[in-house]
Amino acid sequence: MAEPLIVARQLVKRFGEFTAVDGIDVEVQPGEAFGFLGPNGAGKSSTMRMIGCVSPVTSGTLRLFGMDPATHGSQIRARIGVVPQLDTLDVEMSVQENLWIYGRFFDLPRAEAKRRAAELLEFAQLTDRAGSVVENLSGGMKRRLSIARSLINNPELLLLDEPTTGLDPQARHVLWDRLYRLKQQGVTLVLTTHYMDEAEQLCDRLVVMDQGRIVAEGSPRDLIERYSTREVLELRFSAGTNSDSITGVHGIGDRQELLPDRVLVYAHDGEAALAEAHARGLQPESALVRRASLEDVFLLLTGRSLAD
Amino acid sequence: MDAPVHTPGTAAAVHHRRTPGALRVLSWHLAAYRRLWKVNVLASFGQPLLYLLGLGVGVGALVDKNTGSSEVLGSSSYVAFVVPGLLVTTAMALAAGESMWPVMGGLKWHRGYHGIAATPLEARDIVLGHGAWMAVRCGLATGAVAVVLAVFPDTRSWGLAPSVLVSMLVGVSFAMPIMAFSVGSEYDGAFAGIQRFVIIPLFLFGGAFYPLSQLPAAVQWVAKVAPLWHGVVVARGFTSGNVDWTGVAGHLSFVALWAVAGTAITIRRLRGKLYP
């Protein structure tokens, strides 16, 4: 196997007393699409910023392209593209200027930077807004511009922190397609997301983080098989009675979970579980049987499970 | 989470209270100011005193030494000449600044005006409330300066009290037309231009630091169009004790004209912005 592109060992990030990232081990191979999942505050962005060489590592080791961010931050940054969680666009400037000026920060020759900018406008479907001042773009357009900007230096590694937050469904699908194409060209993708469908679509491999630690790792299919049943039964009871009903479903299926707005029953056969619930005299306002998804894995690993 | 306590149908009862709208807006300003007043008072009150010390006393020593200057000034000392000018220019600068960025903030950034417009209050209340607020701010700032000036024998005079009132009026006469401009602008870029090309030139050439007669006739005319000089002349009349009441009436009517015209235009414009 080739030399991994990112290697993190016992990586720790502390802000004062607070530990945001608590000793994680990660390896990302070249050409791979790798995802970080986890609830708000899990430490995903903190990790991404360390990988992006803009946040010093507190302890542990981190290597990108075999180099240490502490000593070779600039050389590493020259080879990566970053889409931060919050846009850092230059709102006083036009769309086009945002792109080529950013290219100049990478020391691209001016003509080259402008040529790349034109290509990327096309990529982000912003060509007709090339002259608009960024302040006047919609939220989703800004996000697309951020993504386009991160590609100005033809990066080998792309770091995307919640890239599709704020995009309409259409734009999300377009972006997935673009990212997929970049991946086929050999670009390594590292992303965080709160959309489970996005993670399933894009990631070859992912980790679930919670409170600064990695709690699971594998491909999306692996994780579903490992942590979930084949099907899930979702039951909704009338307002305020969910928590009483959890006792009613106790023992049905493999596992039960109480969410603020519904009760989940994990079972190999969801219809059978529903039949049993009815047989026990439970009267949910609505019931739904579906296939298990990454979301169930996520809830299991990071939520608070009451049953078992 | 429990739903907030809510009693539908009580709004109508509140509607019977009749506090004037402008006063409700004024209390909104006062509430916001409570968090800021310390730094603000220091700035809006410290600056004129520094100017007084620097230009009034420092340059004043040079002026008073120069024979013949007191005839041109028509006052006992340079400091006595400058004091009313400083009060009135302080009000002008304060009111102008507070009628640019904060007004745009109310419309575009924190959108407080839209918040008010969603209540029974309307554009007229916001504009009159702003005017009242500017009068209060200018009164506080120049009043504080006047209190300090009253401590020193060189600057003590009964004329300081009416000068504070004149300053409040001049402040409003700048606040309202500038508010009209701010309500009409889309970007804050032009505000720096107003500061640099209107407020600072008036501060320097508006008759506060030397008699307007020192300047070329054309400049004098421009300075006389703005309300500042009229306010300075009236205030100087009060502090020096040579009050010409017909002059006072004429000058102050001119100043008030600016305030009224500005108010009328602002109300029309703000209505268009809030209820398009």
Add this chain to the structure above:
Amino acid sequence: MSTNFLRIVPTAYATDSFRVRRPQRMIERHLVAYRRQWLIVVSGFFEPLFYLLSMRAGLGDLVGSVSVGGKAVPYDAFVAPALMASSAMNGAIFDSTGNVLHRLKYARIYDAALATPMGPADVALGEIGWALIRGQLYACSFLGVMAALGLVQSWWSLLALPACALIGLAFASVGFAGTTFMRSWSDMDIVTTAMMPLFLFSATFFPTSSYGSWAWVVQISPLYHGVALVRSANAGVWTTSILAHIAVLVGLSAVALFVAARRLDSLLRK
């Protein structure tokens, strides 16, 4: 270009933080951004000009002449070099405080730059360089106006330009360093409040002799040393005290640059 001269702080991490690579890119960014706001840049020139014209027309007659070192100087000739020095200070401070705060906290322009091969030292030097360029533009135009008004006394006056650059460097560095400590816009009031006494009490509008036995207080003001330099250049009168004035401004710049670079690194690389 990979000079190490700014690597003055031994930090355990990020040893490349203080390496200077291409600060000029920051300046390039500003040139493009200000294409839309050139009026603001140009208008900055008028403030000192208005002061000069007002003092000349209005106070010139009233004050008559000022005695400096036993020589009687007309009031406008006395005030003009001081206004030139103050405008160098004003320009540098405004560029390095309000604008920097906006880019640091609100527009997040530096965050964007630091995701690229640029480092904190590039940002700091780029900003200070930009402030200097802008300041020199104003200084040159002001000197031109002084010449047109007959207030320039000899070719020595050209040395007022580097003197203004030094004033600009000192105040831009101080402004930048101070800004890294600001929490929000309301802290900008502190800047305006602090500049006012400097502007008024740096032997700008009246000579140090007016202070009597308090004259030493004026020496505390960094602007006073700048005013003294520009005045010497304009009069073509050189004494050894010049060296002291230069030393004060250079020392101030060095300390402020040190603080600025260090603070910027810890702010941006959390």
